[in-house]
Every structure is written in C-alpha cells, then in structure tokens.
Amino acid sequence: MDKENILEVRNLHKTFTSKKIVVKAVTDVSFNIHPGETIGIVGESGCGKTTLGRCIARAYQATSGEVWYRTMDGDEVDFLTVEKDQMKKIRKEIQMVFQDPYSSLDPRMTVLDIIKEPLRANYKGIMSDKEMNAKVMDIANRVGLNTTYLKRYPHAFSGGQRQRIGIARALVVDPKIVICDEAVSALDVSVQAQVINLLKDLQREMHLTYIFISHDLSVVEHISDEVGVMYLGRMVEFGRTEELFARPRHPYTEALLSAVPVADPKIEIERIQLKGEIPNPANPPSGCYFHERCSYCQQKCAEEVPPLQHLEGRLVACHRAEELHLRGFSYSE
Amino acid sequence: MDENSILEIKDLNISISMHEGLLTPVRGVNFDMKKGETVGLVGESGCGKSLTCRAILAINDKKCRASGKILYNSDEKGEIDLLMLDPRGKDIRAIRGKDIAMIFQEPMVAFSPLYTIGNQITEATLLHITKDKQKAKEISLDVMKKVGIANAEKRYNQYPHEFSGGMLQRAMISMALVCNPKILIADEPTTALDVTIQAQILELMKEMQKDFNMGILFITHDLGVVAKMCDRVNVMYLGKIVESGTTEKIYEDPEHPYTRGLMGSVHKIGQKKTERLFSIEGTVPLAMNLPRACGFYERCDARIEGLCDREEPDLVEVAPEHCVACFACPHPACQAQRAAAEEMIRREDGRTGGKRG
Ligand SMILES: Nc1ncnc2c1ncn2[C@@H]1O[C@H](COP(=O)(O)OP(=O)(O)OP(=O)(O)O)[C@@H](O)[C@H]1O
Ligand SMILES: Nc1ncnc2c1ncn2[C@@H]1O[C@H](COP(=O)(O)OP(=O)(O)OP(=O)(O)O)[C@@H](O)[C@H]1O
Ligand code: SF4
Ligand code: SF4
Ligand SMILES: [Mg+2]
Ligand SMILES: [Mg+2]
Numbered sequence: 303m304d305k306e307n308i309l310e311v312r313n314l315h316k317t318f319t320s321k322k323i324v325v326k327a328v329t330d331v332s333f334n335i336h337p338g339e340t341i342g343i344v345g346e347s348g349c350g351k352t353t354l355g356r357c358i359a360r361a362y363q364a365t366s367g368e369v370w371y372r373t374m375d376g377d378e379v380d381f382l383t384v385e386k387d388q389m390k391k392i393r394k395e396i397q398m399v400f401q402d403p404y405s406s407l408d409p410r411m412t413v414l415d416i417i418k419e420p421l422r423a424n425y426k427g428i429m430s431d432k433e434m435n436a437k438v439m440d441i442a443n444r445v446g447l448n449t450t451y452l453k454r455y456p457h458a459f460s461g462g463q464r465q466r467i468g469i470a471r472a473l474v475v476d477p478k479i480v481i482c483d484e485a486v487s488a489l490d491v492s493v494q495a496q497v498i499n500l501l502k503d504l505q506r507e508m509h510l511t512y513i514f515i516s517h518d519l520s521v522v523e524h525i526s527d528e529v530g531v532m533y534l535g536r537m538v539e540f541g542r543t544e545e546l547f548a549r550p551r552h553p554y555t556e557a558l559l560s561a562v563p564v565a566d567p568k569i570e571i572e573r574i575q576l577k578g579e580i581p582n583p584a585n586p587p588s589g590c591y592f593h594e595r596c597s598y599c600q601q602k603c604a605e606e607v608p609p610l611q612h613l614e615g616r617l618v619a620c621h622r623a624e625e626l627h628l629r630g631f632s633y634s635e
Numbered sequence: 636m637d638e639n640s641i642l643e644i645k646d647l648n649i650s651i652s653m654h655e656g657l658l659t660p661v662r663g664v665n666f667d668m669k670k671g672e673t674v675g676l677v678g679e680s681g682c683g684k685s686l687t688c689r690a691i692l693a694i695n696d697k698k699c700r701a702s703g704k705i706l707y708n709s710d711e712k713g714e715i716d717l718l719m720l721d722p723r724g725k726d727i728r729a730i731r732g733k734d735i736a737m738i739f740q741e742p743m744v745a746f747s748p749l750y751t752i753g754n755q756i757t758e759a760t761l762l763h764i765t766k767d768k769q770k771a772k773e774i775s776l777d778v779m780k781k782v783g784i785a786n787a788e789k790r791y792n793q794y795p796h797e798f799s800g801g802m803l804q805r806a807m808i809s810m811a812l813v814c815n816p817k818i819l820i821a822d823e824p825t826t827a828l829d830v831t832i833q834a835q836i837l838e839l840m841k842e843m844q845k846d847f848n849m850g851i852l853f854i855t856h857d858l859g860v861v862a863k864m865c866d867r868v869n870v871m872y873l874g875k876i877v878e879s880g881t882t883e884k885i886y887e888d889p890e891h892p893y894t895r896g897l898m899g900s901v902h903k904i905g906q907k908k909t910e911r912l913f914s915i916e917g918t919v920p921l922a923m924n925l926p927r928a929c930g931f932y933e934r935c936d937a938r939i940e941g942l943c944d945r946e947e948p949d950l951v952e953v954a955p956e957h958c959v960a961c962f963a964c965p966h967p968a969c970q971a972q973r974a975a976a977e978e979m980i981r982r983e984d985g986r987t988g989g990k991r992g
Contacts, residue, residue: 345829346829346831346832347799347800347801347828347829347832348799348800460680460681460918460919461680461681462680462918463918487826488826489680489856490677490678490679490680490856490897491856491858491897491900491901492679492896492897492900492914492915493679493680493914493918494900495900495902495912495913495914496914498912499911499912499914502910502911517828517829517830519830519904520859520901520902520903520904521902523902523904524902524912547904547905557831558829558830558831561830561831561833561834562830562859562904563830563833563834563837563857563859563860563862563863564859564862564863564903564904565858565859565861565862565886565898565901565903566862566886566903567862567863567882567883567886568883569862573834576831578785579785579802580799580801631904631905632905633905
C-alpha cells in the first residue's frame with residue numbers, strides 16, 4: 303500500500319446472478335483514499351454506487367478484487383479476505399450509513415437499542431451495559447439528538463432526526479471509514495445543511511474518512527475532496543473535486559454536470575441531451591459502455607474498452623480524453 | 636372564482652386525531668393556480684405539503700379531517716368545491732385521473748405488480764376516454780412514446796418490476812397524462828432520480844403543459860428544480876403558507892425570515908467554498924397544542940419578543956403577486972397588521988393587569 307492511503311480499492315468486481323441472468327453491477331473499479339478525506343461517488347441510477355459501497359463494507363461479498371486497508375494499529379490488510387480473528391477486531395472500523403432513513407431503522411426497537419446494537423455486536427463481554435449506554439449518550443449528544451427521547455421508537459422522529467440516528471449508529475463504534483449512501487437525499491435543504499455541517503464537524507473531531515454516495519451533485523461538490531463518476535458499473539472518471547467540476551475529461555461527466563438544476567430562475571443552462579436509454583447492465587454494449595449515447599463517439603469507441611488512465615492528475619476512461627475540451631462549471635472567486 | 640383560475644384553495648385546515656391529542660398539520664392554507672401555470676409548494680419536511688395536495692383529490696386517510704374550500708373551475712360544470720364531494724362518490728371519481736391527475740414520489744405505489752404496465756395505463760383510458768379497447772390501447776401507446784419510453788410496443792406487455800426506476804417514473808407520468816388532465820399534481824416526482832433522467836422528465840412535463848394548457852402543482856425540496864419549473868412559489872412552514880410570489884421574487888428578494896433561511900441553505904456549484912453551509916438552527920415543532928404565536932418564532936433571527944410569541948401574523952399582500960406573513964416585514968400592509976396586533980396585546984394586558992402567561 304502507498305503510505306499516503308488509508309484505503310486502496312483494486313479491481314473490484316461484483317456480479318449478481320439470478321435466473322441465469324448475469325448482471326455486472328460493478329466492473330473493475332479501482333481507487334485510493336487519503337485518511338481524513340471525503341470521496342464522492344456519483345452516477346446514473348443503477349450504475350452500481352450502492353453495490354460498490356456495500357462490497358467495501360462487506361455487506362456484500364465482492365465477486366473478485368481487493369480492498370486494502372490500513373488498520374488503526376497500522377497493519378495493511380485486504381479487508382475482503384482478512385482472517386476471521388483479525389476481522390472481528392477491525393470489522394467495526396468500516397461502517398455504513400444506509401440509503402433510507404425510514405426503512406433502515408427497526409420500528410420495534412427503541413432508538414437507544416438501535417444505536418447500541420453495533421456495540422453489542424462488537425464489544426460483547428468487553429464492555430458493560432452501563433459503559434455502552436454512556437457511549438450511546440455521548441454519540442447521541444454529538445450528533446445533536448436529544449437524549450431524553452432515546453427511549454422512543456423511530457416513528458416518533460422526523461426525517462432529519464432519523465438521519466441522525468443512522469449516523470449515530472454508524473459512529474458509535476469509533477470507525478475510521480464511514481460509507482454514507484444517499485445519507486441526505488431525502489431531506490429538505492435546511493435540514494440537509496444541518497446534517498452536512500454535522501458530518502464535517504465529526505470528520506474533523508474524529509478524523510474520519512468518508513465515502514459519500516449521492517445523486518445530488520451540489521452536495522457532493524460541497525463535501526468531497528475527490529469525486530469518482532460511475533457509469534454502468536465502471537469508474538469512468540476520478541479526480542480532485544473542483545478540477546473535475548471545472549473541467550470534466552469524460553463525456554459522461556460533462557453530460558451529468560450539464561443536467562444539474564441550478565437554484566436561480568435566471569440561469570438557463572444548455573443541457574447536453576443523452577441519446578437513447580441507459581443500457582441494460584445484463585447486456586452491456588461493446589467497447590466503451592457509453593458509446594451509443596456519446597456525441598463524441600468514433601469508430602474505435604465501439605470496438606475497444608477504454609482503460610482508466612492517468613491524465614494530468616485525473617483518472618479517465620475515454621479514448622478521446624486528451625483531445626476533447628469539455629464544458630464544466632466556472633468557478634468564481 | 637376568477638375565470639382565469641383553475642384551482643383555488645381557501646382556508647384549508649386538516650386535523651388528525653391521535654391518542655396523544657389533536658394534530659393540526661395544515662392550518663389555513665390559501666393559494667390559487669391559473670390555467671396553464673406551474674405553482675410550486677416548498678417547505679420543511681413535515682410541514683403539510685403532501686396532505687394539502689392529497690386533499691385536492693380527496694385521497695387522504697379517513698382520519699384526516701379537512702375544512703375550508705377547494706374550488707375547481709371545471710370547463711363543463713363550472714365551479715366545484717371538491718371538499719364538498721363524497722370522497723368515494725362518482726363525482727370525485729370522474730374528476731380524479733381525468734381532470735386532475737397526480738404523480739407520486741414512489742412510482743412503485745402507483746402500479747400494481749400483478750398487471751402489465753400497458754394494461755394499467757389503458758385502464759385509465761377506458762374509464763375516461765373511450766370504451767373501444769383497441770382505440771384505448773392506441774392512445775396509451777401513443778402517450779408512452781411521448782414520454783420517451785423506447786420500444787413502447789414491447790414495454791406495453793411488461794410488468795412493473797421489469798422497468799428501471801427512471802422508466803417506471805416515466806410510465807407513471809404517462810398514466811397521469813393519458814387523459815390530458817387540466818391539473819397535474821406532482822409530489823416530489825423526480826427526487827429519487829438522477830439528474831440526467833430528472834432533466835428529461837421535467838422537460839417533458841413542460842412540453843405537455845404547453846400542448847394542453849395544463850396547470851401543474853409542483854412539490855419538491857430541490858430548489859434548483861423549482862427555479863427551473865415554477866412560475867410562482869408558495870413557501871410553507873408548520874401548516875401555513877408564509878410567503879408566496881413569483882419565482883424570481885422569492886429567489887432574489889425573499890421577505891419572510893424562513894424563506895431567507897431556506898434560500899441561504901442552498902449550495903450552488905461554482906460558489907466559493909465555505910467551510911460550513913448556512914442552516915436554520917433548531918427543528919420544526921410538532922403541530923399539536925400550538926401556542927398562539929408565529930410558528931417560526933423559536934427559530935427566527937428577526938423575532939420581536941412580546942409580539943411574535945403572542946400573536947400569529949396572517950398572510951397579507953405586500954405587492955401585486957407577493958404575500959408575506961411576518962410582523963417584521965417593513966411593507967405597510969405588514970406594519971398595519973403589526974400595529975393592530977400590538978394594540979390587541981396592549982388591551983389584553985390592560986385587562987389582565989400584566990403580561991399573559
Ligand atoms: N441484490 C441484487 N440482486 C440483483 N441485482 C442487483 C442487486 N442489487 C443491485 N442489483 C443491480 O445492480 C445494479 C446496480 O445497482 P445499485 O443499487 O448498486 O445502483 P445505484 O447506483 O446505487 O443506484 P441508485 O442511484 O438507484 O441507488 C442495478 O442494475 C441493479 O438492478
Ligand atoms: N396519516 C397520518 N397520520 C398521522 N400523522 C400524519 C399522517 N399523515 C401526515 N401526518 C403528519 O402530518 C404532518 C404533515 O405531513 P405531510 O406528509 O403533509 O408533510 P410533507 O410536507 O409532505 O413532508 P415531506 O417533505 O417530508 O414529504 C407530518 O408531521 C406528518 O407526520
Ligand atoms: S471512449 Fe468514445 S464513446 Fe466512450 S466516452 Fe470517450 S469518446 Fe465517448
Ligand atoms: S412574525 Fe416574528 S417570529 Fe414570525 S417570522 Fe416574522 S419576525 Fe419571525
Ligand atoms: Mg443506491
Ligand atoms: Mg410529502
């Protein structure tokens with residue numbers, strides 16, 4: 303592992319097979335993360351963002367690939383194949399906040415028990431119930447949940463509060479890496495801003511590393527240091543946030559950015575129309591997966607899969623990345 | 636009712652009886668929609684947006700009690716108060732789906748998993764437009780093509796689970812549009828979609844609006860989408876409209892402290908990065924046993940103590956097409972309201988010989 307990285311995802315693949323249909327949800331994804339940073343993952347619905355997150359957290363078993371992780375003790379391990387004993391110790395270091403705050407909380411458990419659950423799973427026999435409760439109180443306070451309400455059931459909480467419960471549950475075991483899957487998408491903007499500020503504060507206090515999955519590009523732009531763009535299971539572009547938003551190097555990224563609705567009625571952005579439908583992941587197109595919809599497509603694109611290559615501090619998978627001048631956002635001072 | 640209006644909601648109240656007490660999630664909502672216009676409804680999660688739009692079609696739970704007026708200007712029958720109709724009677728059923736259609740946030744709830752997509756769209760056509768099965772199918776296929784469903788003939792015979800999320804959303808929109816409704820209610824229609832599909836669907840809705848002079852009530856928490864879609868915006872807080880105006884007015888020069896907070900919370904790409912996003916401190920109170928006070932009082936940075944915690948401002952017109960409910964707003968209409976409220980408090984204190992409470 304490179305000394306600067308806390309996580310290195312290498313050639314990760316995940317295929318789902320049901321009724322003889324094989325869906326390649328994640329194909330050959332690789333990227334690195336520096337500790338204390340936030341990586342945003344964006345892309346069309348169904349492109350494999352959740353699957354990627356779940357594979358890293360080992361909520362799904364990846365089909366192949368490696369996820370190298372530098373543990374709290376400084377060991378370098380492949381999180382996907384690490385031995386049982388060590389796994390027990392480090393499993394809690396990578397946690398996930400799930401997509402839906404309404405269905406991911408068990409309605410029959412009190413909020414106290416929901417947040418305590420991961421402690422029970424990881425510290426059984428090591429930590430007393432009293433210590434666990436104290437830890438729950440502490441984290442509940444930090445995420446801004448009123449501790450007098452912890453005996454209540456989730457239905458009595460608003461969307462924003464439930465989101466905080468989900469975050470508290472992920473953070474209570476002191477993880478190093480937190481994977482947030484659409485953690486703020488269901489919230490209105492003012493509550494969203496509260497939760498994002500909270501995530502940033504906690505990141506600083508607890509030195510957390512985030513993988514932030516979202517289809518809201520303005521939120522991703524605000525919170526991420528680096529952004530990965532996925533299309534049909536593949537990472538097609540990866541780079542520093544502002545650079546990528548200012549000058550995309552992949553035609554799909556350009557199309558995605560042009561479709562962002564801007565909160566100003568006077569600004570009309572000319573959207574790049576994508577031709578046709580999202581291809582079927584069970585039967586992906588030849589060559590570049592994007593070629594049927596790409597307005598820069600050439601002969602070669604239909605024949606050869608473009609590899610993910612370095613280009614001026616960026617990773618891009620496009621045959622024409624070097625020559626194309628694509629449009630992004632202009633940054634004002 | 637104004638002849639250019641297609642919908643007028645007057646003093647709509649909705650209450651729900653719960654064992655802890657009476658919930659009043661909608662407390663006197665007023666707004667109107669002109670023919671062919673897109674009206675936005677925005678506001679904090681739980682402020683009563685969905686209850687309000689479901690009341691228009693009389694599809695709220697039985698335990699939700701509504702009062703006030705929901706006037707619909709029907710081409711054939713003139714003015715109808717939808718609240719007066721039996722929610723299960725044939726009058727409202729003739730309007731539902733035909734004159735007024737709704738798109739739900741979650742497309743899965745709009746379709747039954749047991750029937751093909753085509754069947755379900757054609758059913759609406761058979762109910763309202765024609766009894767001829769072949770013709771109904773043709774109309775349905777035509778709309779499916781219009782909403783951009785490629786290979787519509789094949790898709791017609793598929794079941795909901797065979798559609799991707801974005802495609803199902805389009806199928807639902809085609810079901811809503813198949814009878815050329817006069818009013819389309821869209822409750823968070825694109826929240827679950829990514830930006831490219833969202834943009835396609837929004838453009839489609841605009842096109843259909845132009846073709847059929849359809850009015851759209853648009854509910855979303857995405858202020859970028861509102862900016863793109865709406866002619867006028869109603870801002871809702873704790874069951875009331877607190878500000879309404881043209882989209883430009885609301886975005887450029889909002890008057891109500893909540894609207895200002897909401898607009899300030901938006902992060903725009905390309906802006907200079909600040910470490911923290913602006914957000915309104917605190918959370919919305921539960922709409923139960925509310926004191927006589929401005930609903931935003933606890934969180935408001937402009938609040939006037941001794942006034943805002945004792946009286947609730949009404950929504951008053953401060954300029955053509957611009958209404959605000961706030962005592963601190965400098966417009967004469969609001970200041971007149973403030974003076975009247977202060978006078979009332981003075982008299983009340985005089986009677987009780989001191990401050991209330
Ligand atoms: N458990 C599963 N079994 C079979 N197929 C699956 C499963 N989970 C996901 N898929 C498929 O894998 C692909 C990627 O799905 P995934 O949920 O990772 O997408 P996503 O990018 O998170 O989309 P969204 O933005 O809609 O959440 C899709 O084609 C999906 O249908
Ligand atoms: N059937 C019901 N029983 C009890 N309470 C309800 C019911 N339906 C709605 N409520 C409550 O009424 C309030 C308003 O709900 P509504 O669904 O209209 O909110 P909303 O503005 O659409 O919010 P969101 O943006 O989260 O969709 C909420 O506090 C909600 O909990
Ligand atoms: S490789 Fe060709 S088809 Fe693919 S994105 Fe680049 S230009 Fe477009
Ligand atoms: S009436 Fe008072 S509390 Fe309410 S929004 Fe205006 S200033 Fe704030
Ligand atoms: Mg997902
Ligand atoms: Mg709602």
